[in-house]
Amino acid sequence: MKKNIAIIMGGYSSEHNISIKSGNVVYKYLDKTKYNAYRIIITKDSWFYLDGADKEHPMEKSDFSIKDDGKKVHFDCVFNAIHGTPGEDGLMQAYFELLGIPQTSCNHYEAALTFNKRDLLSTLKPYGVPCATSYFLNKGQTIDEDAIVDKVGLPCFVKANRAGSSYGVSKVHNIEDLGNAIENAFKEDTQIIIESFLDGTEVSVGVITFNNKVTVLPATEIISENDFFDFEAKYMGKSQEITPARISKIQESNVTQLAEFIYKTLGLKGYTRSEFIFIGDEPHLLEINTTPGLTEESLLPQQAKTAGISLEELFDSAIVEALR
Missing domain, CATH: 3.30.470.20 (ATP-grasp fold, B domain)
Structure with a gap:
């Protein structure tokens, strides 16, 4: 019997449209002889299922189910194609763990940890993992530009701590440009990380x-x-x-x-x-x-292709491993 697979895409961040592209590629290449694939769009305002005619149907959030031709559909597995919050920071993972629905990305704690650049690097440093010198700054804190430059040097990178696709990232060559770069990063997150140039x-x-x-x-x-x-x-x-x-x-x-x-x-x-x-x-x-990009042009699919793994095999493997 075919498994019902929900492909979640969209999300709440600036990466929403990129995620939609990734999700649609997964939908295109997922083996329809093994799976009933459903495109689920997650936005701040609503969660809905897109049918074959791109018509929207509301989700039931209490058990993550939909109605298809009047019949209630529950999902055997969720394929997570959301970049950024809430699909890459642990929120959706925790929700599915509570509901007991397998999903293809890492678990909620590991997702939250890796999405937070500052926490990730702090966790790995005791293991001897090399990384850049960094300076942490939260919105509302006093900005001491001289102290920042003294620690990380110039040029340096100013990054939103919890964002992807290079949103909120600037390379700063002169101290005079540091303030604008920090302001730009704070548009994406209330926490930023400033790193030395490698x-x-x-x-x-x-x-x-x-x-x-x-x-x-x-x-x-x-x-x-x-x-x-x-x-x-x-x-x-x-x-x-x-x-x-x-x-x-x-x-x-x-x-x-x-x-x-x-x-x-x-x-x-x-x-x-x-x-x-x-x-x-x-x-x-x-x-x-x-939850890296999954379009035909994205890096992970390029690497899989070089390793002799097709998109069909790549996407199928994620579901097999989640269900294992």
Whole structure:
């Protein structure tokens, strides 16, 4: 008997439209001989199911069910394609855990931890995971620009602490521009992180559980035409994404081992994509995405393809592992 799969997409953040694209690709490639796939749109105002004619039908939030042709439909599994809140920060995961519905991304605590860049890096530092020097700032705190520069130097990166797709991120070359960058980051989050600039090759590494085994995918080298890998570079063709990355065997071994170590140490599951910058042969962690982009052009599907895993196999594996 076919399993009923809810593909959740949208969300409350600036990444809403990107998530819709990811969810629609999952819907397109999910094996219809094995699954009854349903597109579920999550917004702040409403949760609804889109039928084949793109007509909206309301969700029943008390048990996460829908009515299809007058019949109540419960779901065997949820495929999480929401980038940002509430799909990547643990809120949806906690909801599904309470309802007892399997879902494809990591559990609620691990999602909340990895979504919070400051908490993630603080958790991994005792394990010896290299990362940039950082300065934390909350909205309403006194901003001491000299103290910031003394700690992290220039240039530096100012980032929203809990956001993705490079929203709220600025590269600051001069202290005079620091205030505007901080203001920009606070538009996305009440917490920000300011990090030292790491000058080296940037790579993105996908780690998934595939056929019941933690699998590190080939790394992607990121070369931005802009000053850094910003929104334009990610989504508007202003970058080169080279898979597999043009790195040495030692660098490849180091980043593969570190990515797998982080995945296992944090108890992650499902898909993750971690960003690193090499200083010499040593990879430094920038951040981890636990619901990475899933369009045909996104990095994780590119890496899976290089590893010989099709989109159909990639998406099927997520459901198999969630149900296992």
